Amino acid sequence: MTLLSVENLGFAYGRDRPVLDDISFTVPQGANVGLVGESGSGKSTLLRLLLGLESPQKGRILFDGAPLQARDRRYMHAYRRRVQAVFQDPYSSLNPAHRVQRIVTEPLRSLKIPGDHRQMAEEAITSVGLDPDTLTRYPHQFSGGQRQRIAIARAIVARPELLLADEAVSALDLSTRVRIVDLFGEIAQKMTMVFVSHDMGVVAALCDRIVVLDRGRIVEAGETAAILRAPQHAYTRSLLSSIPRMPAGQPQDPS
Ligand SMILES: Nc1ncnc2c1ncn2[C@@H]1O[C@H](COP(=O)(O)OP(=O)(O)OP(=O)(O)O)[C@@H](O)[C@H]1O
Numbered sequence: 001m002t003l004l005s006v007e008n009l010g011f012a013y014g015r016d017r018p019v020l021d022d023i024s025f026t027v028p029q030g031a032n033v034g035l036v037g038e039s040g041s042g043k044s045t046l047l048r049l050l051l052g053l054e055s056p057q058k059g060r061i062l063f064d065g066a067p068l069q070a071r072d073r074r075y076m077h078a079y080r081r082r083v084q085a086v087f088q089d090p091y092s093s094l095n096p097a098h099r100v101q102r103i104v105t106e107p108l109r110s111l112k113i114p115g116d117h118r119q120m121a122e123e124a125i126t127s128v129g130l131d132p133d134t135l136t137r138y139p140h141q142f143s144g145g146q147r148q149r150i151a152i153a154r155a156i157v158a159r160p161e162l163l164l165a166d167e168a169v170s171a172l173d174l175s176t177r178v179r180i181v182d183l184f185g186e187i188a189q190k191m192t193m194v195f196v197s198h199d200m201g202v203v204a205a206l207c208d209r210i211v212v213l214d215r216g217r218i219v220e221a222g223e224t225a226a227i228l229r230a231p232q233h234a235y236t237r238s239l240l241s242s243i244p245r246m247p248a249g250q251p252q253d254p255s
Pocket residue numbers: 013016019037038039040041042043044045046198
């Protein structure tokens with residue numbers, strides 16, 4: 001079944017030239033789709049459209065078979081329960097004045113989800129590999145990788161069906177990035193995911209399908225294995241050639 005369907009999407013900021021042009025792809029339920037492209041290719045704009053923060057001038061987005069209604073408050077309330085996001089910067093995305101418990105349970109309050117929020121927060125925080133004690137502390141007491149785990153716990157606490165991640169590992173150092181990519185891999189077993197990144201290496205490691213964006217257009221899309229084996233477009237080949245090659249058998253940094 002198709003959970004998300006993007007059909008002939010076109011978008012421009014004001015009177016500028018289009019940032020997205022004739023974008024179409026589908027995200028099957030349970031799939032893990034990577035959107036990859038260089039800076040300025042339109043990835044964040046596409047994600048803003050998927051979150052209902054902007055409306056397309058052309059085309060449409062179907063979620064679970066029905067059009068996304070970005071201007072309908074009741075629709076968006078229900079949509080946010082089913083679709084959550086993780087962003088790039090784990091420093092600015094967490095309110096420094098709030099304890100982690102309050103941060104992680106925020107979607108439960110704003111979406112008016114009943115139940116034992118403390119217990120739901122504990123489940124979410126342990127599922128991202130952190131100790132329940134984390135909930136009593138403040139964001140500044142954690143590293144960048146731990147903060148991103150907290151942001152992920154907040155995104156999954158309401159048990160969404162679709163997780164959107166925008167450059168969610170880009171601000172992390174290499175060894176932390178590897179572990180957070182692993183965590184996204186675990187999460188992708190449980191829900192549908194759209195993972196946006198400029199880093200073909202990360203997307204190739206994590207996603208089962210890849211959509212390649214170049215200057216607002218899709219130049220290639222398909223199964224990751226097929227794209228890695230035989231990339232059809234020169235732009236895809238250049239993204240693939242930028243993946244650093246790890247020497248075989250290199251031990252992982254345990255920090
Ligand atoms: N609010 C805005 N107003 C006008 N133009 C914008 C705005 N946001 C983005 N753009 C332009 O839209 C284009 C696509 O930007 P977007 O941020 O979506 O790309 P991206 O692939 O996510 O790149 P990056 O990773 O650098 O953010 C760029 O040319 C950018 O300058």
